[in-house]
Amino acid sequence: MIEAWIREFARLVVAEAPRLTELDSAIGDADHGSNLSRGLTAVVAALDEGSFDDDAALLKKVGMVLVSTVGGASGPLYGTFFLRAAGALPGGVPSAFRAGVDGVAARGKSTTGEKTMLDALVPAVEALEAGKDWGEVLAAAEAGRDATVPLVARKGRASYLGERSAGHVDPGAASAALLVAAAASTLG
Structure with a gap:
């Protein structure tokens, strides 16, 4: 099941790479989709x-x-995310997701509300820990992704734009929602 999740995440990212790059071109350096697609192609290999x-x-x-x-x-x-999830996987998928999300927060020195991938991941992991089904977990991730639109970026390259970063979906939150979508379709 875990391998199927990773392969589905790779498939979704490769398929959505142009959209992720387009999102990143508005508030970043226009490489999120291409970089992530390249990396996940290497993962599949x-x-x-x-x-x-x-x-x-x-x-x-x-x-x-x-x-x-x-x-x-x-x-x-x-x-x-994946390294921390690996260490916590023996405790189950919710524990692995929590460890991964906590690792992202620590690595990025960020939290929700800063227009990052955490805006999609944190609501998803909270729903998962609350015992929600995967459909609800995915809905939480997608709502978190969509909630990045009005936010002003506080982290990453998008933060350089200040107020001009508002009005755009965060590309990291968009790819994080794909991670959750892949989990919902393979682990659920």
């Missing part, structure tokens, strides 16, 4: 080549590949 003792080892490999292949902030942030 690593999955095709390797065998893993368990799902935690697979997630660790995903994290390491993303850190080494994705430029900008996305590589370290998504890499941290």
Whole structure:
């Protein structure tokens, strides 16, 4: 199931890469979709080549590949998500998601409301921890993504735009919603 989740996330990102890049062109450096697509293509290649003792080892490999292949902030942030999730996976999927989200917050020194991927991830993990079904978890992530539109970015390249960053979906929140969508369709 974990491998299916990662493969579905890669498929969604590759399919949505032009849209993610378009979102990033409005408030960033127009490379979020292409960078993440490249990294997840490398992840799929690593999955095709390797065998893993368990799902935690697979997630660790995903994290390491993303850190080494994705430029900008996305590589370290998504890499941290999967590395931390790997360590917590024995406690179950909600524990893995929480560890991943907490890792992203610590790595990015950020919290919700700052127009980042956390705006989609935190509501999703809170719904998951509350025992909601995957449809509700995905709805929480998508609502969090959409709630980034009026926000002024406080972190990352978008923060350089100040007030001009308002009025746009955060590309990191958009890709994070795809991560949750992939989980909803494969882990649910």
